Amino acid sequence: MAKKDKQKEKLSELGEKIVKDIDKNKNPSITIPIRALTNIEFNEKTKTLELGKKTASRYFFNVAHAKKFLQTVEIASIIKKELIDTGKHEHLRGVFYITKRTIPETNINIVDDQTESDKIIEDLEVITGLSREQLHVSANKMGSLVGNIIIEDSGDTINCAKLGKGGYSIPSITDELSFKKVNAKYVLYMEKAAIFERLSEDKFWQKNNAILVTSQGQTTRGIRRLLQRLAEEENLPIYVLCDGDIYGAYIYSVVKYGSIALAHASERLTIPSVKYVGITMEDVVKYDLKKHLIKLDEKDLARIKQVSQYDWFKDNKAWQKQFKMMKEFNGKVEIQALATKGVSFISEKYLPEKIKNKEFID
Amino acid sequence: MAKKDKQKEKLSELGEKIVKDIDKNKNPSITIPIRALTNIEFNEKTKTLELGKKTASRYFFNVAHAKKFLQTVEIASIIKKELIDTGKHEHLRGVFYITKRTIPETNINIVDDQTESDKIIEDLEVITGLSREQLHVSANKMGSLVGNIIIEDSGDTINCAKLGKGGYSIPSITDELSFKKVNAKYVLYMEKAAIFERLSEDKFWQKNNAILVTSQGQTTRGIRRLLQRLAEEENLPIYVLCDGDIYGAYIYSVVKYGSIALAHASERLTIPSVKYVGITMEDVVKYDLKKHLIKLDEKDLARIKQVSQYDWFKDNKAWQKQFKMMKEFNGKVEIQALATKGVSFISEKYLPEKIKNKEFID
Numbered sequence: 001m002a003k004k005d006k007q008k009e010k011l012s013e014l015g016e017k018i019v020k021d022i023d024k025n026k027n028p029s030i031t032i033p034i035r036a037l038t039n040i041e042f043n044e045k046t047k048t049l050e051l052g053k054k055t056a057s058r059y060f061f062n063v064a065h066a067k068k069f070l071q072t073v074e075i076a077s078i079i080k081k082e083l084i085d086t087g088k089h090e091h092l093r094g095v096f097y098i099t100k101r102t103i104p105e106t107n108i109n110i111v112d113d114q115t116e117s118d119k120i121i122e123d124l125e126v127i128t129g130l131s132r133e134q135l136h137v138s139a140n141k142m143g144s145l146v147g148n149i150i151i152e153d154s155g156d157t158i159n160c161a162k163l164g165k166g167g168y169s170i171p172s173i174t175d176e177l178s179f180k181k182v183n184a185k186y187v188l189y190m191e192k193a194a195i196f197e198r199l200s201e202d203k204f205w206q207k208n209n210a211i212l213v214t215s216q217g218q219t220t221r222g223i224r225r226l227l228q229r230l231a232e233e234e235n236l237p238i239y240v241l242c243d244g245d246i247y248g249a250y251i252y253s254v255v256k257y258g259s260i261a262l263a264h265a266s267e268r269l270t271i272p273s274v275k276y277v278g279i280t281m282e283d284v285v286k287y288d289l290k291k292h293l294i295k296l297d298e299k300d301l302a303r304i305k306q307v308s309q310y311d312w313f314k315d316n317k318a319w320q321k322q323f324k325m326m327k328e329f330n331g332k333v334e335i336q337a338l339a340t341k342g343v344s345f346i347s348e349k350y351l352p353e354k355i356k357n358k359e360f361i362d
Numbered sequence: 363m364a365k366k367d368k369q370k371e372k373l374s375e376l377g378e379k380i381v382k383d384i385d386k387n388k389n390p391s392i393t394i395p396i397r398a399l400t401n402i403e404f405n406e407k408t409k410t411l412e413l414g415k416k417t418a419s420r421y422f423f424n425v426a427h428a429k430k431f432l433q434t435v436e437i438a439s440i441i442k443k444e445l446i447d448t449g450k451h452e453h454l455r456g457v458f459y460i461t462k463r464t465i466p467e468t469n470i471n472i473v474d475d476q477t478e479s480d481k482i483i484e485d486l487e488v489i490t491g492l493s494r495e496q497l498h499v500s501a502n503k504m505g506s507l508v509g510n511i512i513i514e515d516s517g518d519t520i521n522c523a524k525l526g527k528g529g530y531s532i533p534s535i536t537d538e539l540s541f542k543k544v545n546a547k548y549v550l551y552m553e554k555a556a557i558f559e560r561l562s563e564d565k566f567w568q569k570n571n572a573i574l575v576t577s578q579g580q581t582t583r584g585i586r587r588l589l590q591r592l593a594e595e596e597n598l599p600i601y602v603l604c605d606g607d608i609y610g611a612y613i614y615s616v617v618k619y620g621s622i623a624l625a626h627a628s629e630r631l632t633i634p635s636v637k638y639v640g641i642t643m644e645d646v647v648k649y650d651l652k653k654h655l656i657k658l659d660e661k662d663l664a665r666i667k668q669v670s671q672y673d674w675f676k677d678n679k680a681w682q683k684q685f686k687m688m689k690e691f692n693g694k695v696e697i698q699a700l701a702t703k704g705v706s707f708i709s710e711k712y713l714p715e716k717i718k719n720k721e722f723i724d
Contacts, residue, residue, distance in 0.1 A: 082705055089563060091556035094701040097654065101702070141555040141578060144503065144531035153526020154563075164515020164539075169506035169531035172559060177526075193503040194453035197534060201451060201516075216503060216578075292459065339456040340463070343444055 007135070010128040011080045018060075018073065028060040030072055033126040033264070040263045042311035048266040049258040049312075051126065068120070072127075074110055075099055075120045083136035089173060091138050092118055126264045131175070133225065133268075138172040142220045144193070145170055146200050147211030150181040160211070165200045170213075174226040182234045186355070187211045188277070189227055190241040191219065191251055195335050195346070202347040208355070211236070219255055221262070224269045227255065231271050238271055239355065244279035245332030246303045249319065252276045257312045275360035277351070281325035284333050287350070292340060293331025300332065318361045369497070372490040373442045380422075380435065390422040392434055395488040395626070402625045404673035410628040411620040411674075413488065430482070434489075436472055437461055437482045445498035451535060453500050454480055488626045493537070495587065495630075500534040504582045506555070507532055508562050509573030512543040522573070527562045532575075536588040544596045548717070549573045550639070551589055552603040553581065553613055557697050557708070564709040570717070573598070581617055583624070586631040589617065593633050600633055601717065606641035607694030608665045611681065614638045619674045637722035639713070643687035646695050649712070654702060655693025662694065680723045 014030065021028040032055060033039070039052040058072065059065045078098055083090055090098070096114040103110060111117045121137055128135070145151075146167035151158045153171065157180060160168050171177075188210055190196055196214035199205070205212050211230070215223045230236045240255055242248030256274045258266040284290055296304075307313060308323040326332060338346045354360075376392065383390040394417060395401070401414040420434065421427045440460055445452055452460070458476040465472060473479045483499055490497070507513075508529035513520045515533065519542060522530050533539075550572055552558055558576035561567070567574050573592070577585045592598045602617055604610030618636045620628040646652055658666075669675060670685040688694060700708045716722075 086705070088705050089559070090701065090705055091559065091698070093556060093696070093698045094560070094705065097696075097698050097701045098705070100654070138556070138559060141506065141528075141559055141576075151526075153528050156524045156526040158525055158528075162518045163520055163530065164513075164518040164533070166503075166515050166520075166533040167531045168525065169529045171526070171528040172555075193534075194455060194500070197451070197453065197500060197503055198456070214503075292462070334455070334459075336453070336455045336459050339452065339459045343448070343450050343452055343456065343460070 007084050007130055008080060010130050011076050011084070011124075014076055014127060015073075027062075028069070030058045030069065030127065031055050032058060032123050035122060035126060035264055037260065040260055042257070047257060047272045047312070048270040049260060049263045050266045051264045070103070071099070071110060071116060071120045072123060075117060076124055079121075079124070079135050079137065089136045089138050091140075091172075092121065095121065095137055122264065131225075131265055131268045133173045133175045133221070136173075139221065141170070141172040141222070142217055143170040143213065143215040143223050144168065144196060145211065145213050145226075146196075147187075147205035148182070148184040148209060149179060149211050152178040152180050161206070165197065167196075167200060167212075170222060170226060172220070172222045174222045174229070177226070177229075179230070179234060182211075182230075182236070183209070184211045184236060185209045186237040186239055187213060187227060187230050188239050188241060188351070189213045189215075189219075189223075189255070190335075191215055191217070192243075192335060195241065198344070199347050199351075202344050204347040204351070207347075208352060219251060221265070221269060224255060224271075227274070228269060228271045231273055238274045239277040239360070240274055241277050241335065241351075242279070243332065243334045244281060244284065244326075245334075246300060246307050246323070246326065248279070249276075249313075249322065250303075250307055253307075253310070253312055275362055277354055277360055279333055279335055279338075280359075280361065281322050281329065281333075283350075284325075284329065284331075287338065287341060289333055289337050289340075290329070290331075292337035293329055293333055296326065296330050296332060301327070316362075322361070369446050369492055370442060372492050373438050373446070373486075376438055376489060377435075389424075390431070392420045392431065392489065393417050394420060394485050397484060397488060397626055399622065402622055404619070409619060409634045409674070410632040411622060411625045412628045413626045432465070433461070433472060433478060433482045434485060437479060438486055441483075441486070441497050441499065451498045451500050453502075453534075454483065457483065457499055484626065493587075493627055493630045495535045495537045495583070498535075501582065501584075503532070503534040503584070504579055505532040505575065505577040505585050506530065506558060507573065507575050507588075508558075509549075509567035510545040510571060511541060511573050514540040514542050523568070527559065529558075529562060529574075532584060532588060534582070534584045536584045536591070539588070539591075541592070541596060544573075544592075544598070545571070546573045546598065547571045548599040548601055549575060549589060549592050550601050550603060550713070551575045551577075551581075551585075551617070552697075553577055553579070554605075554697060557603065560706070561709050561713075564706050566709040566713070569709075570714060581613060583627070583631060586617060586633075589636070590631060590633045593635055600636045601639040601722070602636055603639050603697065603713075604641070605694065605696045606643060606646065606688075607696075608662060608669050608685070608688065610641070611638075611675075611684065612665075612669055615669075615672070615674055637724055639716055639722055641695055641697055641700075642721075642723065643684050643691065643695075645712075646687075646691065646693075649700065649703060651695050651699050651702070652691070652693075654699035655691055655695055658688070658692050658694060663689070678724075684723070
């Protein structure tokens with residue numbers, strides 16, 4: 001069955017179930033897996049945060065449910081007719097505006113606020129088992145890619161080794177890209193665009209046969225999915241390069257294990273094989289960066305305490321050692337501190353050596 | 363003279379002047395145009411915010427000046443030796459780390475905080491007349507481009523009509539790109555990446571023979587310079603698409619006239635020919651968007667008052683009318699509100715009609 005048909009079918013099933021309820025004179029209902037902390041668990045086997053088995057039902061004839069029931073059916077219908085049937089994609093904000101109209105013969109809006117439509121779209125993900133991306137709903141586009149990979153995007157064949165310093169601008173939905181040819185040993189992902197530009201200018205990806213990805217901000221779903229597909233479909237190791245601080249550790253953990261907010265989408269986003277390449281507290285000693293440590297403040301310390309107790313970190317000796325050293329040094333270190341060793345120290349020495357010697361944290 | 367030589371020469375002149383002062387037993391000094399509101403004026407003729415003629419001198423033998431004098435010479439030297447001579451570029455943050463070391467035989471750092479090195483880099487811009495980009499110092503990379511243009515970036519020839527939905531990821535420094543072939547009637551710039559993805563998916567640029575640029579956030583210097591070069595070197599009209607609110611008006615005005623913070627760089631950034639394509643308050647009426655107006659809050663109203671009194675807006679009748687209508691409607695409107703007319707209404711009707719009928723605000 002074609003991908004598009006599968007998507008349509010899942011949404012049609014939802015509608016057909018409601019019609020059946022009506023035909024049987026039953027109170028129409030929709031069953032939804034619960035997306036709350038009480039139903040989120042860390043699966044020790046798959047090493048991902050996932051939803052448990054608890055569900056709830058939403059009834060049409062129930063004053064507390066009726067509006068959400070209507071919103072669910074309405075947005076499912078918009079997604080099927082306006083987006084999947086036409087092959088178009090719409091941003092979360094656009095779906096909100098399309099949904100925001102009055103219920104006929106009333107003054108009541110179907111939705112008043114984007115948080116309402118966003119939540120319904122998440123509900124539809126868990127109801128249908130389709131990701132938001134498969135439902136053709138996008139969020140903000142972010143990030144760039146350069147390296148030894150040929151990608152097909154909307155019929156265009158793009159050689160990402162021939163895109164200058166700038167690179168390929170990653171779309172918000174990466175599920176629909178195809179990898180035509182990959183000639184790389186690994187993928188290096190970094191949040192900081194400044195580091196991407198350093199490595200891109202130095203042609204790090206060419207010298208080391210790699211693919212570079214940056215998000216220029218938070219790791220979006222589109223980038224997580226892209227990295228996951230490169231790991232799963234192309235068997236590429238994914239290395240994460242972050243600042244040596246608790247926020248870097250958390251960014252890494254989201255890519256690897258998932259996040260509480262998106263536990264329902266873990267299967268399509270997490271990458272258990274991903275490894276952390278730096279910066280580590282050992283690097284601070286090895287590369288004499290102590291004088292470039294930034295003193296921890298109360299917020300940093302509170303966050304270290306919190307993150308170190310997360311299920312996915314609490315029994316991880318290597319990470320616990322990092323957290324301990326952060327507290328002992330009472331400091332954090334930025335990737336850019338490596339520039340004190342020379343502008344291209346990071347691309348000529350730091351990264352090639354660490355990757356060659358497999359000095360990773362898992 | 364090659365571009366690189368000119369850059370080196372300007373920095374060498376700064377050093378040679380200091381050596382001359384020393385040879386003559388004079389107190390070494392550096393003359394710097396003042397970058398403060400008292401020395402910023404709106405040039406009615408060129409329609410740009412620019413620096414006036416006031417200068418200040420920084421002396422080595424002056425306890426109040428000595429540290430800044432040292433910082434200026436040190437950073438000028440780093441830029442010449444580490445960046446321009448090697449052809450490399452470094453981010454503002456990296457320049458800070460490279461500069462941040464102790465003055466020999468003291469415990470005093472040359473700089474303690476990035477704001478210090480950032481300010482010195484701005485000083486060097488006005489001292490040498492070279493832009494930060496020409497000094498090889500970058501800021502965060504942002505933004506994407508698609509459309510009928512072939513760009514050369516670092517030896518790669520990039521056809522931006524063959525980059526799928528994603529597009530070309532714009533580097534932080536766009537001065538060094540070359541335009542190999544341009545086959546477009548205009549450039550459409552929008553801040554919102556979501557709108558870029560809508561227009562890119564609809565192949566708006568192909569149907570309308572255009573180039574699309576988004577910044578995915580604030581309009582960076584790199585994007586302003588890129589738009590300016592497309593306007594000046596390729597004689598392309600630049601149209602700006604923003605939300606119908608005071609912030610949209612301000613974004614437009616920065617692209618067109620410049621900003622107070624970057625008045626010293628106006629010449630290389632402002633685009634007097636740029637035009638505003640929407641969204642306007644008239645569109646709210648014409649396209650029946652009144653029910654999608656978002657109520658103004660106190661912050662909006664205060665900002666309308668402030669912006670409407672700026673030199674570059676205060677005698678502009680078309681913009682004063684916009685501000686008046688915003689207050690009358692007591693509302694603002696987002697571009698995405700057009701999605702209520704259909705997902706592709708913006709690309710199939712709104713923009714083609716407005717551009718065809720030249721319904722711009724100047």
